[in-house]
Amino acid sequence: MCFRPPETKKPKKCGACGFFNPPQNTICKKCGAELPATMIPCPECGVPQPMNVKICENCGYNGKPGSGDPTKRKA
Ligand SMILES: [Zn+2]
Ligand SMILES: [Zn+2]
Known part of the structure; x- marks a missing residue:
């Protein structure tokens, strides 16, 4: 079995500035824009x-x- 949660390890890209944030972040570290959950x-x-x-x-x-x-x- 090769199960791994699809989204948990992927960095979240900020839609406003393009900065890659750790997946647990809810706001962008760089510009402060809200990231999708x-x-x-x-x-x-x-x-x-x-x-x-x-x-x-x-x-x-x-x-x-x-x-x-x-x-x-x-x-
Ligand atoms: Zn359920
Ligand atoms: Zn940003």
């Missing part, structure tokens, strides 16, 4: 969530395996 798919339902969200908005997954609503899972 890094989206990672929920492990239980697969719906992309902003990285800083702790509870999945779709299924309610909170980090514990099986905590998500199985009926909300993507087929």
